[in-house]
Amino acid sequence: MKLLQSLLQGALLATVLGFTAPAVQAEDLLDTVKASGVLKVGMEGTYPPFGYRNSQGQLDGFDVAVARAVADKMGLKAQFVTTEWSGIIAGLQAGKFDIIVNQVSMTPARRQALDFTQPYVYSAVQVLQRSDDKREFGSLEALKGKSVGVTLGSNYAELAKSVSGIQVQTYPGTSENLRDLAAGRIDAALNDRLMLPYLIKNANLPLRTGALLAGTKLEMGIPYRKGNPRFAKAIDDALNTLQQDGTLRKLSIQWLGTDASQPLAQ
Template sequence: MNWLKIIAGAALLQVVLLAPAQAGENLDAIKSAGVLKIGTEGTYAPFTFHDPDGKLVGFDVEIGEAVAEKLGVKAEFLEGKWDGLIAGLDATRYDVVVNQVGITDQRKQKYDFSEPYIASKAVLIVRADDDGIKGFADLKGKKSAQSLTSSFGKLAEASGAELVGTDGFDQAIQLVLTGRADATINDSLSFLDFKKHKPDAPVKIAAEQADADYSGIIFRKGDADLKAAIDKALVDIKADGTYQKIADKYFGQDVSK
């Protein structure tokens, strides 16, 4: 029994002695390589997509580049499908994922997140001349264009709306514009992006949910130094105006809160 205690004690001491050496390991490796490897989709406008010339662009792309610059390294983007994107962290394919990844309790059990850098809300969108729908409760008996399995669709249904199935935001907006639907509940960021490109489109936000969903930069657990460095980088790009410039470019306003 005494030998077991000695062995256990020695193992515990080894863990304690090794811990400081492991702290900051990922951050040290990133700085040593001079590169922050970033996982992203490349197919999710306006966050991460390819322009007509094939260049990877988008809100998240520019945020990733700005964060990397504050860390003193270059950003290198590695694209992948959403279904396996976060799992790529486990395979150490990249250091972080920047792809409007929602911060959830389930994900936080396995991964670490930066502080939130983007917020989105469910908004109720109607035609600009429609004054009859002022809130979610006014959807009762109305037609709402929705992706049927989405959380937005469930909210519309719970509000008493008749659902008109769509393949996504663009189709939902068209159904509202053409009068085939009275409204759509959708993502506030998608609406801002749409209005950025089509400011004269006769649609408006009639109401929005009070609670926002937040997204952050996601990375492997266990490196407090890396989290601190990324969080500081995000604070710095907000302080020096970089964040506002990027947000204005893609959404026309600050989208961090």
């Protein structure tokens, strides 16, 4: 009993004098990447012109170039980890990589689970039409009564289905969608405005871009795990520098044919 009382008194004294064991603090991600000299980047690697394998089998594209530039500004080397889109968020949360650079839109649901940098790409949903189709569809409402092609499981499929009256036609892939559009079997298709120049160029079909859909602005950022304030500042500082020195604009025009680094006037 005396021993127990002595131990309790000692513990109380230590508390009063402030001799409590220090709380264990989680290491900030910045410490981890600085120690290794490597920034691990998650991406699909199958999404041209953002990230894909070139003819030499090397990763190439806009997001690849952005990731390398960000890593360089942080004094690190980018190391890419390719993974399917369906598991890319889970992979980040599991620590398989430090960030994702893969056109990740900054949705409220994702913001609850992850932290994001400032946006580095601004986009919107755009209509794709046949070259000889002079109609303009500036909103989802304008597409009521029209047949609209979308890729199965895409954000665009959900968007089209959200408006009653649109005849939604789903396709397993973009190529099937574009062929039906060119053949006149559907009235229009929906996709990311930044993808359309690439799709039109490579499809070699009589297609053109239509209007940007009102109210469909998209902001893409670089996500990372929550609880890393020093890393957050470091990566945002890197993006700020790339924005200010014109690097983001240059890379955007090089790979996407337009400056996507500035907010859209819509």
